[in-house]
Amino acid sequence: MRFDGKVVVVTGAARGQGRESALAFSSEGASVAVTDILGAELEQTAYLIQEAGGRVVSVAGDLTDPATIRALVAEASDAFGGIDVLHNNAGVLIGGTLEETAPEAFERAFRVNCVTQLLTLQAVAPQMRLRGGGAIVNTSSICGLAAVDHMGAYGATKAAILSLTRSAARELAPDNIRVNAVCPGGVDTPMAAAAKQMFDSEAEFLEFATSRQLVKRFAASADIIPTVLFLASHDAGLITGASIPVEGGHMAW
Numbered sequence: 001m002r003f004d005g006k007v008v009v010v011t012g013a014a015r016g017q018g019r020e021s022a023l024a025f026s027s028e029g030a031s032v033a034v035t036d037i038l039g040a041e042l043e044q045t046a047y048l049i050q051e052a053g054g055r056v057v058s059v060a061g062d063l064t065d066p067a068t069i070r071a072l073v074a075e076a077s078d079a080f081g082g083i084d085v086l087h088n089n090a091g092v093l094i095g096g097t098l099e100e101t102a103p104e105a106f107e108r109a110f111r112v113n114c115v116t117q118l119l120t121l122q123a124v125a126p127q128m129r130l131r132g133g134g135a136i137v138n139t140s141s142i143c144g145l146a147a148v149d150h151m152g153a154y155g156a157t158k159a160a161i162l163s164l165t166r167s168a169a170r171e172l173a174p175d176n177i178r179v180n181a182v183c184p185g186g187v188d189t190p191m192a193a194a195a196k197q198m199f200d201s202e203a204e205f206l207e208f209a210t211s212r213q214l215v216k217r218f219a220a221s222a223d224i225i226p227t228v229l230f231l232a233s234h235d236a237g238l239i240t241g242a243s244i245p246v247e248g249g250h251m252a253w
């Protein structure tokens with residue numbers, strides 16, 4: 001129960017890693033505020049939390065709209081009295097070579113993956129200051145650490161998150177707010193299902209996703225989220241500005 005009495009905001013919580021994160025924080029005692037652009041799936045996440053006896057509020061909307069973020073912070077504060085943790089998880093995949101990437105798609109991916117991380121940070125940091133501190137976990141990717149074929153544009157958005165993470169850690173340290181990033185390798189979620197479409201077969205995709213890993217297993221959300229909770233917890237009290245790969249050893253070359 002590391003998050004007993006804590007209030008945790010999870011973005012992109014309608015499915016995949018975000019839903020896993022919201023359920024995990026709740027199971028460890030947190031009151032959870034969730035948001036996503038997929039309203040029906042988000043309600044299902046809220047239902048699952050309530051069914052397990054947890055406390056949750058949800059705000060459906062597009063996170064690139066600052067009004068969604070304002071509503072989310074207001075809901076969390078009104079219902080639970082403040083915010084202690086932010087898991088900046090929402091994101092979109094943009095696949096293909098750089099040569100075939102449409103600038104408009106690249107800009108949209110930057111807005112969803114990166115600008116929203118800035119907007120949420122700006123909205124929650126004042127709330128965390130009122131509580132005497134907090135923790136932010138940003139979701140980057142292995143693609144932010146290394147060049148991954150067909151993921152150049154996506155990787156650029158995820159690399160920017162690593163830089164934002166380091167700068168935010170420096171800026172917010174005086175307020176006792178830690179900021180870290182988690183860098184998953186391939187994870188079996190609806191996003192990965194979309195990536196599969198770029199390959200001729202499931203086997204070809206799995207070979208692409210795991211060939212550079214030392215642990216030859218395609219990850220589940222449950223492989224990633226324990227690291228998010230660790231970074232958000234007191235156990236990681238001395239860790240800030242860090243980017244933690246959770247990728248089966250993909251980077252060990």
Ligand SMILES: NC(=O)c1ccc[n+]([C@@H]2O[C@H](COP(=O)([O-])OP(=O)(O)OC[C@H]3O[C@@H](n4cnc5c(N)ncnc54)[C@H](O)[C@@H]3O)[C@@H](O)[C@H]2O)c1
Pocket residue numbers: 011012013014015016017018035036037038061062063064089090091092093112139140141142183184185186187188189190191192
């Ligand atoms: N699946 C992978 O292989 C993988 C690997 C590394 C990093 N990641 C990152 O992990 C995070 C979670 O992704 P996932 O794998 O669970 O995929 P996912 O597609 O299942 O989940 C992403 C969630 O973000 C939401 N979202 C997207 N745009 C939004 C917007 N504008 N406003 C509000 N919500 C929005 C989606 O609706 C979705 O529920 C993402 O940041 C992703 O880039 C995924």
